[in-house]
Amino acid sequence: MAAFQELLRARSGRQVWRFTPAVRRDLRNGLLFVSPWLIGLLVFTVYPIVSSFYYSFTVYDIVSPAQFVGLTNYRDLLTHDPLFWITVRNTLFLVCVFIPASLLLALSLALLLNAKISGMAFYRTVFFLPSIVPDVVVAVLWAWMLNTQFGLANASLRRFGLPTIGWMTDPMWTKPSLILIALWTVGGAMVIFLAAVQDIPEHLYEAADLDGASTWRKLWHVTLPMLTPTIFFNLVLGIIGTFQAFTLSFVLTGGSGGPLSSALFYAMLLYRNAFSYFKMGYASAMAWLLFAVIFAITFLVFRTAQYWVYYEGESG
Amino acid sequence: MAQQSFSTQNKRRAGRAGASQTRSSQRRLQQFAIHLVLIGLGLLFSIPFLWLLSTSLKPPEQLFRLPPEWIPRPAQWNNYLRATTFIPFFRYFGNTLYIAVFNVVAVMISCSLAAYGFARIRWPGRDALFFVLIATLMIPSGVTLIPSFLIFRALGWVGSFNPLTWPALTGNAFYIFLLRQFFLTIPQELSAAAKIDGANEFQTFWRIILPLARPALAAVSLFTFLANWNDFIGPLIYLGNKEQYTLALGLYGFLGRVRTEWGMLMAASAIMIAPVMILFFFTQRTFIQGITTTGLK
Known part of the structure; x- marks a missing residue:
């Protein structure tokens, strides 16, 4: 989170x-120590970003050399590829529903798990464990849980006399199902919220008590404002991760x-174009559009931060 | 208004005597309610695990009985044996272990070096580069995926473990950040003292800072191990030959071939989760501290 704070603040005077000679020695040493990362930055980040930008204007099937075609890939994507818009819609659905839902669930669980009651260590473990299960196992396990005929989910619905659901077979339900599954693994965000809740100084609550604040008002006027940096952190991570959703649905x-x-989802179509059809130029155009959208949205979220994110000890 | 203030005053006066009693009973009620909610939600969260274990021990004919039964009768331990022989399980296990351990070692070296450079030495341009490091945290991996693939292809590495292992030597922005935050908390006097004793920068790093940074290093190695143990996309793109599959990829292929052998699939899943769970239970503290450091500090 401090990482994001540093990005939020303009760097102070140069x-x-x-x-x-001492500075020169420190410069040499400093560069030496960070050189493995610096090389990686150039080879695996800077070069790929630049070259995928170039590839996005080409037709490239790996076998024959890349051919410059101008904006053709972008035009085809936006006007000729029905799958493109389907994945855009599906991915936006995920972003708009899953991110708020996961923030709400993670935050509520963290608040519950902060209560001073016995057996808390056990409860915390129960809610955290799903988040360390490998994605592939999560997918295989839920494929069975949500099996239309023999899955536990539909069996439970039947027991209560409710109509069964085609979780992964009814087009209406596939995305909600995936969101439910992803919510099961919300433990990582929950732990971060929990640590942030525990970090809130007790004297704020004592002051609120003296003013006769109700539990609800303390939540609204003390806990939530103090948690805004954490909400912001989880929100940004959520945006970057959700736009790239892949493994669960793929498996x-x-x-x-x-x-x-x-x-x-968008990343699945990108993968299909790149590694099933070997349309590297086309897939690069997809990658760059994704990059631009994620960048724009993250940027906007950062710009709104000053209106709702509260950083303690921040000066003027 | 007057009435209200009177009644609150009255209440306050009367409250003195019974306050502690009502408050404690009220608190007990509240605690009870929280217990109830947590037990309910906890059950929902753990049912998939219990169902996985139950299914992994069921004989095939019990899988499709309706309504479903929880207790496997008779417990079919054979599922585990069949799961490990149906696919070359131990080979996949070994492959995954190799990639994960390689990454742990490589990431520890590269990230601690870089973190030291960012935290313990002052040099021109450092802060600007650190800003770049943090900015890279926000670059979606999708945008670098294709050119990276082309680089590895040019090197003749596609279809080998190399693309999944060697890049770890160039570090990982998240872990560099985490270690840097930790290094910053180590008193500067220790480095100064080492320098006075004639230690150079590397000796200070190796003898003073690294030993003190063990908790942070533990967290980083734990995360690296898990990330690689669980990784699906990397192996999916780079490993072609079945002999080289990791567990994640093996399980995926397994699902594709035997969509109805749920007993075996759940047994294989259980074996794949087991090391993760064991690791978690032995390193809980490091684990949680690591996550919260990434998120908070």
Whole structure:
């Protein structure tokens, strides 16, 4: 989170260096120590970003050399590829429903798990464990839980006399099902919230008590404002992660994207174009559009931060 | 208004005597309610695990009985044996272990070096580069995926473990950040004292800082191990040959071939989760501290 704070704050006045021998030695040492990362930055981040930008204007099937085609890929994506818009819609659905739902669930669980009652260590473990289960296992396990005929979910619905649901077979239900599954693994965000809740100074609550504040008002006027940096952190991570959703749906639908492509997400279509059809230029254009959208949205979220994120000890 | 203030005053006066009693009974009620909610939600969260274990021990004919039964009768331990022989399980296990351990070692070296450079030495340009490091945390991996693939292809590495292992030597922004935050908390006097004793920068790093940073290093190695143990996309893209599959990839292929052998699938899943769970139970503290450091500090 401090990482994001540093991004939020404009860097303070630039230091003027005098290149004395000591400074020069420190510069050399510093660069030496960070050099493994610096090389990685150039090879695996800077070069790929630049070259995928170039590839996005080409037709490239790996076998024959890349051919420059201008904006053709972008035009085809936006106007000729029905799957593109389907994945955009599906992914936006995920972003708009899953992120708020997961923040709400993680935060509520963290508040519950902060209560001073016995057996808390056990409860915390129960809610945290699903988040360390490998994605593939999560998918395989829920494929069985949500099996239309023999799954536990429908068996339970039947027991209560409710109509069963085609969790992964009804196009209406595939996305909600995936969101339910992903909510099961909300433990990581929950632990971060929990630590933040425990970090809130007790004297704030004591002051609120003296003012006769109710539990509800303490939650609204003390706990939530103090948690805004954590909400912000989890929100940004959620945006970056959710836009790239891949594994759960890929494994559950065997890469097909489910009935009527209702569970086909942007990253899955990108993967399909790149590694099934070897349309590297086309897939690069997809990657760059994704990059631009994630960047724009993250940027906007950062810009709104000053209106709702409260950083303690922040000066003017 | 007057009435209200009177009644509150009255209440306050009367409250003095019975306050502690009502408050404690009220608190007990509240605690009871929280217990109830947590037990309910906890059951919902743990049912999938229990169902996994139950299914993994069921004989095939019991799988499709309606309504479903929880107790496997008779317990079919054979599922576990069949799961490990149906796919070359131990080979996959070994492959996954190799990739994960390689990454742990490589990430520890590269990230602690970089973190030291960012935390313990002052040099021109450091803060600007650190800003870049944090900015890279927000670059979606999708945008670097294809060119990275092309680089590895040019190196002739596609279809081998190399793309999944060697890049770890260039570090990972998240872990560099985590270690840097930890290194910053180590008093500067220790480095100064070492320098006075004639230690150079590397000796200070190796003898003073690293030994003190054990908790942070433990967290980083734990996360690296899990991330690689659980990784699906990397192996999916780079490993072609079945002999090289990791557990994640093996399980995926397994699902594709035997969609109805749920007993075996759940047994394989259980074996894949087991090391993760064992690791978690032995390192809970490191684990939780690591997550919260990434999120908070």
